[in-house]
Amino acid sequence: MKYIVKLNFEVDGSVDKPDVIGAIFGQTENLFGQEFDLRELQDKGRLGRIIVDIKNKGGKIEGYIEIPSNLDRVETVLIASMVESVEKVGPYNAKFELKEIEDVRAEKLKKIIDRAKEILTTWTKEKNLDIKEVINEISGAVKTGEIIEFGPERLPAGPDVYSDPNLIIVEGRADIINLLRYGYKNTVAVEGASGKIPHSVVELSKSKKTVIAFLDGDHGGDMILKDLINANVKIDFVARAPVGREVEELTGKEIAKSLSNMVPFSQYLKKQQESTISVQPRVESVITEAKEQQAVQVIEQPRKEIEIKIPSTVMEEIKKLPGTLEGIIFDETWNPVERVQVRDIISKLETITNGNASFIIFDGVITQRLLELAASKNVKLVVGVRIGGINKKPENVKILTLADVIGP
Template structure:
């Protein structure tokens, strides 16, 4: 690219021919001399060059057969109109020194356009040659910096060196999560009061820490999360329970999901009975106890014949015992029969993706797919008392069940629940 002053806007390119031998000073002198006074004082070449509006005149000549041929380049910082007038004035020069000559303007180059073109071409070259293809995008750079900051903020707390955020000691409220990745993900979104326990074996230091803090157990939305909650409830002082969405881990959540899960945390008193409820065991009727009770009834001594007035009272008491005791045994047998029926339903739907609607004796009234269960519950007529299905127990299903007076809901596993209706008994397959 032609070298020029930083203020140059245009470059006048002209060609010159002369019928004789001439040199550069002759050409420059002719340009200044023959244009003097031609264009007025505002466009006098000498004044323009002194003020820097016209640059150094470049002349290149070659001699051949006694004649001179060459080019003239004049840089200009004038506007378009003034530059064109100056270019036209050059063509009025018809004699240089003793020789007849001719100057013809070839073109007026916009230097800025040339610079822009050169910049584009050079930028392409730099992009290809100078940049390594492995240079990360700005988002990747930002993520790398954030990850570095999160790693630096991560600390290790207690004698077990549990991964934790930097505010675990200073904060009045803490989050207990499962693993190191969970803590790092929470740090990513500015949550610095989380601590990881590393599994279902809760360290003793966590139990001690929970006594002085408001503690929220924030667990994954899977079976492992349930087991951790159960263990925490046994050994630590937990105030709230929050769960990730079904099938997701805390380390996978984005900011919106984390905020939603923590807003929907449930006071532990509402769900303690669910998580700590022992697995129901089969109750067998003790045949020896039943026979003993029956014998006690049949061996009740009769009153003396001399006291007929009192004969009715002992006989009535004996009859009451004879009725009451067998009826209690009968109730136990009925309860056991219904429980066995419910277990059979669970065994039959487990792994099938099927839902069954049951009556009060846990007999099947209707069978449908899990996907149709919510709509099926909405259409109930009041005879259905229980639902057993091979799927996740969600808050929506429990709300529908409560409005339809369904007494028992049994699913494969428990989802993220905000509130368990008081009139609905909730169980998973493992607890039936």
């Protein structure tokens, strides 16, 4: 149907739906000849079934009518006018009044257009790629080859660590790889210092370089900063990843924003003191909390240890992971379910049906968020480069580092 004629009506007495329909057919019959007889038009499919709805109000009837029409605009208007001319229903006076003529096709077109806008908006958000991100993604593999070894400790570093007047200090190898991906070559990693900063980093910081400590946005970042301070590393600026994020998982735009928001070291310390938590006590508290948690885990470990044997074929795959920023999700029988980029591992795990993921091995940091999601998916083992700031360890998930599995 092209149109729907909608009318309201009132009847000064109690009548039923058949009475209303009978009045419409009877009082419009032969007004404009057989060609415009409502029954004839229905038989030919030019009009649809007349819909009537009524309600009784104090002995009188109020209601509305809908008449679907496949006639043209002029003929449809004529039908509406004919129905408005009905003056009686049974013995009672009645009044019919046109409410509107709805253009069904226009409404359908409006819905189509609105839906098209919605699809375009979603498509633009999902598919509109940043060409720089695409180029960086493609060239990511060769960036790994640019890593050099710095100092006697053979620390991961960017190729410009010696020559660039600026130096960016980060935590681990994965951070270096991600920064190289986006063109930052003046970098060195302290490799999860564990309370002791390599001497070569301390000496390098005392050169004429401007030193930027680029830290994760979690407790691990606080701990590294504490270690740098205790080792008397010269720090000029402090940059932080967004709260709860790791440097290794940031995009190029996020890295640039974090570095543009870096603050002078003295100002950073002052800001911490003004918030009533100085850097020293705050980080000491984090370290104490971590040690207490570790002690609890050592005590509970014999009762909750999960015995897991990794097949030799899987071990060969695991040995290839360091430096790739990739991860593999395995099922119960160690068959690979997904191979993903580290930054996508959480979103991918969210889509996997419970029970289809049993083991996760990846070249990244094990975070609280990942552990909680893994526990909800009944994952038995999570292996990463290092363990981040974990506040609560799920009892049903075993946690190991790649060093635990394949050695340093």
